[in-house]
Amino acid sequence: MYRSLIYSILIISLFSFSNSYSQTTQNENYQYYIDLNKSENGKLPVELITPDFSSSTVLFRFPAMVPGTYKIYDFGRFVSDLKAFDESGNELSVSKQDENTWEISGAESLYKITYMLKQTFGDTTGKSVFEPVGTSFEPGKIFVFNNQGIFGYFDGYIENDYVLNITKPEGFYGSTSLDAFERTNTLEVFNSPDYAFLVDNPIFFNVPDTASIIFPEAKVLISVYSPGKGITAKDIQEKDKELLEGIRNFLGGKLPTDRYTFLYYFSDSKTGSGSYGALEHNNSSLYFFPDVPVQAKSFMLSQLQSTTAHEFYHVVTPLNLHSEEIGFFDFNNPVMSQHLWLYEGVTEYNADYIQLVEGLITPEEYATAIQQKLNGASRFNDTLPFTFMSKNALTPEYEEQYLNVYLKGALIGMCLDILIREESNGKQSLQDVINSLIQKYGKDNPFKDDELFGEIEALTSPKIGEFLNTYVGGPSKIPYEDIFAKVGFKIEKIPYEAVNTSGVAMGFNQDTYRLKIVNTGPAGNKFVEDLGIKVGDEMVSVNGVAITFQNARGIFGSQKNKIKKGDEMVIEVARPKAGGDYENIKLKATITETKTNYDFKVDVNENLNDNQKMLKQAWMGK
Ligand SMILES: [Zn+2]
The missing domain is CATH 2.30.42.10 (PDZ domain)
Structure with a gap:
């Protein structure tokens, strides 16, 4: 019968689909198969039908570092039992070359690789991984896929497509900015055009608590995991909407992306890396914060607002403005740029500043934020040239200075914004300069690290070039009191003695x-x-x-x-x-032996002269 024939073909095709990975045809793509139901004890088995190779050996790798983290984590540490097979199931010879690299022989006949992953969350066996970069496999609760910790790549084949077939428990949903080919009750299939894009788009798999915010040019998804349910996507939606409207206004009335996913993980675990925070991507950001009871919700929401502003501003820099070191990112041999003051510092400055000019925080709250940054920065080496620290941030000697990018880096951003406005009689801002640089360079066209100061000077004035060379590229201490006074902030330095x-x-x-x-x-x-x-x-x-x-x-x-x-x-x-x-x-x-340290106190000065009034007005945008 005609009808039953169609029916049996349907059955056969369904049957072959559900068993597809034993018969998947090899092509140029990475075809990954993961079943979340098979996860146990923080582990997750993975299968990959590899691209078709003609060479006799290939190197399979996991990243040492990923963009935005400025720290080596060696994701290969979390991979074990890596095996390679030909199409008939015969094992091929595999030898481990280093922490992140496996060499596979007989690659002409390579068909499949299998390996076991261990989650990075809660791992104490080595250097701990900052959770916003890590992975967690928590059956019944959540699976956090930061894809550099899940998927590998073959040397020389980093541009090939990825197809991810993820079998999931019923009721789970994959929140991500990746394109989903297919979503059923038990299967989600995602596609990525290359490895860098895959790493740039993390995924949460959990019973969804989501909300969205729609702008004419962009769709924003908020996905929340809070085991204590003290905070929900709906709570965050309202705050993020207000914030994104502010950022949108600041950036000229349009968000710089057509889709964006906020992934918020609230942790109830006591074993962690010890840090909370987030990591930015082009179309998403992933947050790791302590799970709080409902009474602490408003405190947590205000904490999140600053971090969310910071991560979202990263779409501007480094994501759309960066040097070759960042643009031609090498996952296994990363090289640092000198300009963390721009990527992290200016971002942190703008996170606070946008909230101030958009009326989300008061001038007094802003003054407190600068005060905290001045006091925080005073704990770091203030005569270490910032560009040098940045270039060497991966070395054991300087990695402890890295956190100053969020402190002194932000203060550098504020100084530049004020000085650029002063030099232009209020007409030009730091963001105008950044916009000009994005016009010239942009996402796919990195600038040369050594040329950035000259470029900024050419767009502004010699005095700005002098500031950059003296205080960002040199060891001199920034005269914050003088510069911040120009827009009406009074800084008091209170000395005290401390043991060296x-x-x-x-x-x-x-x-x-x-x-x-x-x-x-x-x-x-x-x-x-x-x-x-x-x-x-x-x-x-x-x-x-x-x-x-x-x-x-x-x-x-x-x-x-x-x-x-x-x-x-x-x-x-x-x-x-x-x-x-x-x-x-x-x-x-x-x-x-003692040394003199200072506490900084920052106040809003209402008693301004005409110059200060003009500049403050220009800086506040009103
Ligand atoms: Zn950042």
Whole structure:
């Protein structure tokens, strides 16, 4: 019968489809098959039908680093049991070349690769991975796909298409800016035109809590995972809408992308990298923050607003304006650019500034934000040229200075904006300069690292070139008081003495909620040596005062904790013993050397002269 024939063909084709990966025809694409239902104990098995090769050997790789992170993570560390097969199922020889690379012999007959992944969330076996870059496999809850931790690539075949066939538990949905070919109750099929695009588009698979915001030019999806349900996509939708309207207005009335996905993961886990934050992409951003009870919702929403503004502004830079080091990004041999002050600093400046000019925060709140940045930046090496630090941010010697990009980097952005306006009698802004540079360069046309300062000078004035060379490319300290006064901010510098503990670095133990010594610094610091502090010691009290988050910064001297040369300092630490216990020990040393530090206080000055009024008006855009 005609009818039954069609029916049986349908059955056969359905049957062959559901078993397709044993018979998938090889072509030029990477054809990936993952079944989320097969995940156990933070692991996930993966199958890849490889592109067809004619060479005898191929290298299969995972990235050492991905764009936007400025840190080497070696994603190959999370891959095990990698096996290669020909079409008949015979195993081919595989040898591991380094942390991220596998060499496969007999590649002419290579058909399939299988491997086991371990999630990066909660991993403590090595350098921890910042969660917004990582992966998590939590059956029944969520699967976080930052694709550099899931999918690999063959050397020389990074431009080939990817087809991802993901079998999922019923009720789960894949939130992403990737194109979905197909979505059924149990299967989602995504496509990516190349590896870089795949890495640029993370995915959340979970029971969806989503909301959208529609602009004429752009569709925005918000996807939230909050195990305690203290915060929902609907809560965030309202805030993000207000913020995106502000950013849109600031950027000339149009969002610079046609689609965007916000992925918010709120964590209830105590084992993490110790950092919270987010990572930007061209069409999405992924956030990792603590899960908060409903009472703390408004606090969390205001925290998120600044981070969301920061990540979204990244569409401007580095995503649409960057140097060759970023544009021709090498996943396995990354090279740094000198201009983190632009990619991260100007972005962080604009995150606050856009909120100020769009009326989302008050001038007083903005002053507090600058104050925090000035105080934060004072903990870093202020005479290390910023371009040099940026270029060397991946080296062990300078990686601890990296976080200053969000502090001093943002202050550099503010100084430039003010000075560019001053030089142009209020007519030109930093964003105008960036827009001109995007017109000239843009996403696919990187600038040369060494030429950027000259380019900016050509668009502005010699004084701006001098500022860049002296304070961003050189070791001189920026005269913040003078520059910020031009738009009506008063900065007070309040001096205090502190023990010189250069190189002593502290982390945070999430289980004990105490600060922990992670580095005792270079040898030869008499005070640190006399004290006898050790890596692993956790800080309990100083001179009898318990150490809390509020006073932690002042352990070695502050306005409140006044110290001077010749004083004896007593620090009580909890020192870890074998078996997981701690022993409390009092360490003593006499202070032999101090240095003068400053606290910054920033206020809005209402008493302005005509020049200040003009410039403030230009800077505030009204
Ligand atoms: Zn950033």
